[in-house]
Amino acid sequence: MKTKIFLAFLVVIFTALLSNFLFEWFIMRDFENYISGVKEDQVYWITASAESGYENGQWNDAVLSETVHWAMMMGLDIRILNADGHEITSSPQIMESLSPVMKKRMEGLFHVEKTTGVFQEYPLYHQGEIIGMLSSRPFQKKEIAEKERVFKKRTRSFLLISFLIAGIGSLIIALFLSQYLSKPVTELRMAAEKITQGDFSARTVARTSDEVGKLSVVFNSMAESLQKEEQLRKQLMSNIAHELRTPLTIIKTQAEAIADGVVTDREQGLENISSEIGKLVRLVKGIEDVTTAEASFFSRLEETELNLREFLIGIAHELRPLFDGKNLSIEVLDDKDLSVTADAEKLEIIIRNLLSNALKFTSKGGVSIFYGKEKARFFIEIRDTGKGIPEENIPLIFNRFYRVEKADDGGLGLGLAIVKELVTVMHGEISVESKPGEGSRFTIFLPLS
Ligand code: ADP
Numbered sequence: 001m002k003t004k005i006f007l008a009f010l011v012v013i014f015t016a017l018l019s020n021f022l023f024e025w026f027i028m029r030d031f032e033n034y035i036s037g038v039k040e041d042q043v044y045w046i047t048a049s050a051e052s053g054y055e056n057g058q059w060n061d062a063v064l065s066e067t068v069h070w071a072m073m074m075g076l077d078i079r080i081l082n083a084d085g086h087e088i089t090s091s092p093q094i095m096e097s098l099s100p101v102m103k104k105r106m107e108g109l110f111h112v113e114k115t116t117g118v119f120q121e122y123p124l125y126h127q128g129e130i131i132g133m134l135s136s137r138p139f140q141k142k143e144i145a146e147k148e149r150v151f152k153k154r155t156r157s158f159l160l161i162s163f164l165i166a167g168i169g170s171l172i173i174a175l176f177l178s179q180y181l182s183k184p185v186t187e188l189r190m191a192a193e194k195i196t197q198g199d200f201s202a203r204t205v206a207r208t209s210d211e212v213g214k215l216s217v218v219f220n221s222m223a224e225s226l227q228k229e230e231q232l233r234k235q236l237m238s239n240i241a242h243e244l245r246t247p248l249t250i251i252k253t254q255a256e257a258i259a260d261g262v263v264t265d266r267e268q269g270l271e272n273i274s275s276e277i278g279k280l281v282r283l284v285k286g287i288e289d290v291t292t293a294e295a296s297f298f299s300r301l302e303e304t305e306l307n308l309r310e311f312l313i314g315i316a317h318e319l320r321p322l323f324d325g326k327n328l329s330i331e332v333l334d335d336k337d338l339s340v341t342a343d344a345e346k347l348e349i350i351i352r353n354l355l356s357n358a359l360k361f362t363s364k365g366g367v368s369i370f371y372g373k374e375k376a377r378f379f380i381e382i383r384d385t386g387k388g389i390p391e392e393n394i395p396l397i398f399n400r401f402y403r404v405e406k407a408d409d410g411g412l413g414l415g416l417a418i419v420k421e422l423v424t425v426m427h428g429e430i431s432v433e434s435k436p437g438e439g440s441r442f443t444i445f446l447p448l449s
Contacts, residue, residue, distance in 0.1 A: 001181075001182045001185050001186075002178050002179065002182035002186070003178075005177070005178040005181050005182055006174055006175070006178040009170070009173075009174030009177065009178060010171075010174065012170075013166075013167065013170045013171060013174060016166060016170070017163060017166065017167055020159065020162065020163050020166065021163075023159070024155070024156070024159045027155060027159075028152065028155070031151070031152070031155075035148065039076075039138065042071075042074045042076065043076070043120075043122060043134075043136055046067060046070065046071045046074070046076065046078065046134065046136070047122050047124060047134050049063070049066070049067040049070065050063075050064060050067045050080055050124055050132075050134055051124050051125060051126060051131070053067060054124070054126045054131050054132075059082065059088055059132075061088075061089070064080055064088060064089045065089060065094055065097075067080070068080065068089055068090065068091055068093075068094045069094055071091070071136070072091050072094065072095070072106060072110070072139070073106075073109075075109075075110060075138055075139045076091075076136050076137070076138055076139065077091045077136070077137050077138070077139050078090065078091055078134060078135060078136045078137075079091070079119070079134070079135045080124070080132060080133075080134055080135075081132050081133040081134075081135070082131070082132045083130060083131055083132055085133070088132070091139075110139035111139060117137040117138060118137060119135035119136065119137045120135065120136050120137065121133050121134070121135050122134045122135075122136065184204070184207065184208070184212045184213070184216060185212060187204045187205070187216075188204050188212075188215065188216060188219055190202075191203060191204045191219065191223070192219070195223055195226065200223060200226050200227035200230050201223075201227060202223060203220050203223055204216045204219055204220060206220070225297075225298065228297065229298075232294050235400065236287070236290070236291070236294075236400070239400050239401045240283075240287060242401070243283055243401055243412070244280070244283070247276040247277075247279045247280050247283075248276075248280075250272065250273075250276045251273050251276045251277065254269045254270075254272050254273050254276075255273060257269060258270070282412065283412060286412040286414040287414075289414065289418055290400065290414050290417055290418050290421070293349070293417075293418040293421040293422050293425075294421055296346065296421075296422065296425050297421070297424075297425050301343040301346070301425070301426060302343050302344075302345065303341050303342060303343055304341070304342070304343075304344055305339055305340070305341050306339065306340050306341070306342055306344055306347075307337060307338070307339055308338040308339070308340055308371050308378065308380070309332065309334065309335065309336065309337055309338060309371070311344070311347070311348075312332045312351065312369050312371060312380065313332050315348060315351050315352060315355070316330050316331070316332055316355075316369060319352070319355055319356075319359070322359055323359060323366065323367070326359065326362075326363070327364075328359065328362055328364075328365065328366040328367065329365070329366030329367070329368075330355070330366055330367045330369075331366070331367075331368050331369065332368075332369045332371075333368045333369065333370055334369075334370055334371050334372065336372075338371060338372070338373060338378060340378050340446070340448055340449070341448065341449040342426065342446055343426060346422045346425065346426060347426070347446075349418065349419075349422060350419050350422050350423060350444060351380065351382070353415040353416070353418060353419045354382045354419060354442050354444075355367060355382060356415065357415055357416070357442075358382055358384035358386060358440070358442075360411065361384070361386040361387050361440070362384045362385055362386030362387070362439070363386070363387070364385065365384070365385025365386075365439070366384070366385060367382060367383065367384045367385075368382075368383045369381070369382055369383075370383070373448065374445070376447060376448055377428075377445045377446060377447055377448060378445075378446060378448050379443055379444065379445045379446075380443070380444050380446075381441060381442070381443040382441070382442045382443075383439060383440070383441045384439045384440055384441075385438070385439040386439050386440060387436065387437065388434045388435045388436040388437055388438055388439055388440055389404055389432070389434040389436065389440055390404065390436055391434075394432055394434060397416050397432070398416045398417055398419075398420040398430075399413075399417065400413065400414060400417040401413040401414065401417075402416075402417075419444075423444055423446070426446055426447075427446070427447055428444055428445050428446035428447065429444070429445045430442065430443070430444045430445075431443050431445075
């Protein structure tokens with residue numbers, strides 16, 4: 001791209017320089033035309049002056065001599081012929097008749113001897129009849145020729161200097177501009193190359209808001225998606241491997257023991273195997289749920305308008321039998337109407353997970369649900385009177401497969417990871433306050449629309 005931009009600039013520069021040359025050529029041509037135009041005018045007046053020297057069929061020598069004299073001063077070598085073609089007077093003749101001082105002056109002004117050009121002929125008229133002929137050719141006027149030469153030379157050198165300044169200047173500008181314009185694209189290419197080599201941390205800086213700048217922004221968000229996907233894949237694989245190891249080891253040991261006849265209680269052995277397989281099945285289901293939650297990062301939110309009170313009462317109503325079973329209460333403690341726009345399916349997964357944790361970790365009392373509005377956000381708070389979470393464990397509870405106590409409560413440590421993922425996807429936040437022995441309070445904040 002850099003080369004292309006540079007070549008484009010070169011074409012522009014050469015076009016500009018070509019026009020500079022044409023300009024010079026036109027100026028020179030017009031200058032020549034101007035000079036010859038001036039000469040034509042001079043000849044016209046000399047012709048008129050010569051014609052005025054003809055009176056009553058006679059040539060007035062004084063007038064002719066003055067005319068030739070005058071013509072010479074204007075740098076013209078002339079001859080005046082009569083109607084028969086005989087020379088009446090001429091520049092050399094007048095030159096001879098000049099005083100030595102005058103002659104010297106004339107010679108100082110012209111290259112009198114170097115007159116080599118062809119004579120141009122101009123007929124002389126008197127009352128419509130040709131009375132003679134005036135032949136003219138230029139002397140090389142010393143001073144004027146010098147002035148013309150200087151003028152031409154200076155014009156040429158001015159044009160050459162402007163040519164060089166314009167040429168070199170635009171060449172440098174072209175170099176810088178092509179470098180400057182191609183830099184973001186080069187950066188993008190290098191970042192893309194890094195990504196193809198597996199370095200998903202590669203990013204570009206969007207310096208401008210033009211097309212290239214927008215491309216940078218899109219590229220960065222694409223790289224971010226790829227990086228996130230890659231991280232999720234790696235983490236999930238290592239977590240899964242870790243979680244699979246224990247049940248599979250137990251199954252293997254039990255199966256081998258049964259096969260070897262080491263186990264006395266075969267029934268118990270098979271029951272253990274079945275229980276571990278049950279765990280594996282739950283694990284697979286949990287992985288499925290967490291993968292779906294994480295994949296929702298890459299899909300659009302299905303937002304609908306919700307009456308939050310009805311929505312929460314509906315979920316509480318469905319879960320009540322489970323709470324009743326443990327002699328726990330479940331109540332929605334606000335009764336105001338609050339309409340919000342949110343992805344109902346994801347919100348339901350969040351609330352159900354938080355409530356099922358509250359149910360699991362509470363043995364007396366119950367769960368209360370609050371909701372409300374705060375600036376441009378709404379919040380839902382789930383309070384329980386359960387066993388609480390030790391302060392040092394709170395920062396870890398959203399990690400995948402993390403459990404405070406590895407008690408066999410059927411938990412996989414995936415519920416809060418799913419909750420956190422979905423809250424993030426919905427552009428919200430989650431906070432936790434908890435005191436061991438007193439209970440926990442999980443609050444989610446989501447944008448109102
Ligand atoms: P699990 O599926 O094991 O419940 P979670 O990710 O939902 O996993 O929770 C992680 C851990 O956080 C739980 O094992 C538990 O120790 C703690 N926890 C979550 N919710 C509560 C709660 N309401 N009360 C007490 N502890 C909780």
